Amino acid sequence: MEQKPYIQLNHIHKTFPGVYALRDVSLSVYPGEVHGLVGENGAGKSTLIKVMAGYHTANQGEYLIEGKPAQIHSPNDAIRSGIAVVYQELNVVDSLSVAENIYFGRLPRTAAGTVRWKKLYEDTRTILERLGLSIDPKRKVGYLSIAQKQLVEIARSISMNPRVIIMDEPTSALAPTEIEIILHIVKKLKEQKVGILYISHKLDEVLEICDRITVLRDGEFIQCLEDSQSTEDRLINLMVGRKLDEMFRRSNCAEEEIALKVEGLTSEKVKDIDFYVKRGEIVGFSGLMGAGRTELAKAVYGEDPRLKGTVEIYGKPVGKNSKEKSVKMGMGFIPEDRKDEGIFPNLGIKKNTTISSMEGCSVKGVIKGAREREITDRMIEELRIKTPDREQLIVNLSGGNQQKVLIARWLAKKNLKVLIVDEPTRGIDVGAKAEIYGLLDSLARSGLAVVVMSSEMQEILGVCDRIYVMRGGRIVGEYTAEEATQEKLLSSAIQART
Ligand SMILES: Nc1ncnc2c1ncn2[C@@H]1O[C@H](COP(=O)(O)OP(=O)(O)OP(=O)(O)O)[C@@H](O)[C@H]1O
Ligand SMILES: [Mg+2]
Structure with missing residues (x-):
């Protein structure tokens, strides 16, 4: 990774009333890199990406894009700077079609202001093909499975042609075969030199696709591991900061009744x-x-x-x-x-x-x-x-x-x-x-x-x-x-x- 990181955050602090959510956290994402972000519930992962995406402003710290101070004060600023986010919660509108969801708020229009439906469906088809997905652009999202909705969200973020995509637990509600689709998409994006920040509690996934993995604990930066250094045990150790209790044992207390x-x-x-x-x-x-x-x-x-x-x-x-x-x-x-x-x-x-x-x-x-x-x-x-x-x-x-x-x-x-x-x-x-x-x-x-x-x-x-x-x-x-x-x-x- 000789080239410059696309995004670089240095010494970020973020507080909420009564909560020190991020304390001196640094992280960078290079073009074509898959960077994992792991940590226990409440460690600060989502907060960090909300800072990157312009939803939160850090109390302190430096935010650079291609080495220059970033001017990101709102989600739109982030999108304009090439940063797209797939959030932990699904944000699709069930009553709209796949195409309308993907281009929500950005529908192609004629000079007179009417929607150019043909172009909309064509563009959508192109994006879906780029991801290797066979979903009908005209289908109402309400009819799709959770996995397909998740894929529509990913398609939406890709339609913005971002330089970096942040994915917050994209697979938490998916089955193994569907997870494979997402991992495949991540690999494709990587080939296309998009940088990816990947958050997940599924450590096997993270270990499979990530080039580097950053560990947060209680809002603090713990370590950034290179691929070759990371094993599941090591990650757990760094995340939890204590030895996990002995493997859980059943007490086997079934009665006859x-x-x-x-x-x-x-x-x-x-x-x-x-x-x-x-x-x-x-x-x-x-x-x-x-x-x-x-x-x-x-x-x-x-x-x-x-x-x-x-x-x-x-x-x-x-x-x-x-x-x-x-x-x-x-x-x-x-x-x-x-x-x-x-x-x-x-x-x-x-x-x-x-x-x-x-x-x-x-x-x-x-x-x-x-x-x-x-x-x-x-x-x-x-x-x-x-x-x-x-x-x-x-x-x-x-x-x-x-x-x-x-x-x-x-x-x-x-x-x-x-x-x-x-x-x-x-x-x-x-x-x-x-x-x-x-x-x-x-x-x-x-x-x-x-x-x-x-x-x-x-x-x-x-x-x-x-x-x-x-x-x-x-x-x-x-x-x-x-x-x-x-x-x-x-x-x-x-x-x-x-
Ligand atoms: N708007 C807010 N107001 C107050 N506290 C907040 C707010 N948002 C997040 N926090 C707190 O900041 C800390 C970090 O939360 P964050 O959502 O970043 O965790 P996370 O690592 O994404 O966890 P999870 O794996 O459960 O999604 C938590 O203690 C959370 O309660
Ligand atoms: Mg979270």
Whole structure:
């Protein structure tokens, strides 16, 4: 890398009220370089790229583009300087077409001001081809999968012909085959001499594609590793700054009594599902993307209509097919798309955590503030939620820490008997993953029946006492923790139907 970096940040400081988000951080991105940025939830990754992108102004420090002081005071300045960002949250408009989303705010127009649709679709097709994607430019984005929406976002940033593209966790909601597409695009952009800053909690990805990797911890620059120096262990060590606790161990505390029993369950998406979970047991559902895990969870919980079959909690049928009924009978469901389920952006962490467990906290209508504070503080500690205090607005937390608060909301509920968790550690850093596993385990030990849906095989193998494998909306395999191996799970998941 003899040439000059395209972007260079030196000694950047950024504070928010009560939070020192970045402290003396430096980073550079060269043309044609893939630069990884890693760190725990709340380490300062998103803040750093928001400084680069003109959303935040640093309190101190130097920002150079091609060696000269950059004049970046707004996102538009950044775009004009050739810096495009794919943010952690999806920002597409479902009711518009792929082409309109890609050229949003920049539609080609005639002198008279009408949109040049033909040119719009042609330009879009060119961009999509450049990325090797076959998506119809006229299709409404609302019909696309999350992965395709993510690809549309990437296409939008590329349509600006940037010199540097910043990607904040572009693959966190994607399956392995879709991740491959993104990694392939990154490699192509690299060939085209675009610089890429790549943020991800998936260290294997980062190690695969990055030329250099910068590690942040608690807002501080820790180290910038060259490709040849980096291994997963080394990265984790630098990120976490402590030895990770011993690999998490299950306590295996399933009792005989059956807590959740599902028989003959059929919905639009799943067929003839029979399974059970004992009191104190953690049961996992594995399978490839689209195998039907999320759909099964929704049908059991009563969010998707059940066409046939029964769901029982401790022998009592959850007769009515409604979420409210399920919740009343002691079932909880933490969905994979936790943002959709709703954070309350104008409320603090405490209210966001306890909002659905108020029953336990009020006496004659008087909310027991002390109890709320106690629950919240316990969750902040157990889930390692990074925040100056429990009153902080949830929108001010980092992406991963918002996820943790939504998990905390369910864990704070009383009278839970069965908890279904879909993708419990999506967007969550390596250190905090173990805490979440520990928490699920202690819930099981206290008598809860836990169901974990996950696309990460390691996760399923690590936490579950028993594992079902799904394919095409059906259960196609069942293993105890002792029998299960990655090979067995995978071969059941992909086996041709006999
Ligand atoms: N607008 C804001 N107001 C107050 N604090 C903020 C704001 N934005 C970020 N922070 C705080 O700055 C710190 C760094 O957050 P940042 O979003 O950069 O983390 P991150 O490394 O991207 O984490 P994650 O992996 O969870 O996305 C966190 O403690 C966060 O709570
Ligand atoms: Mg972030």
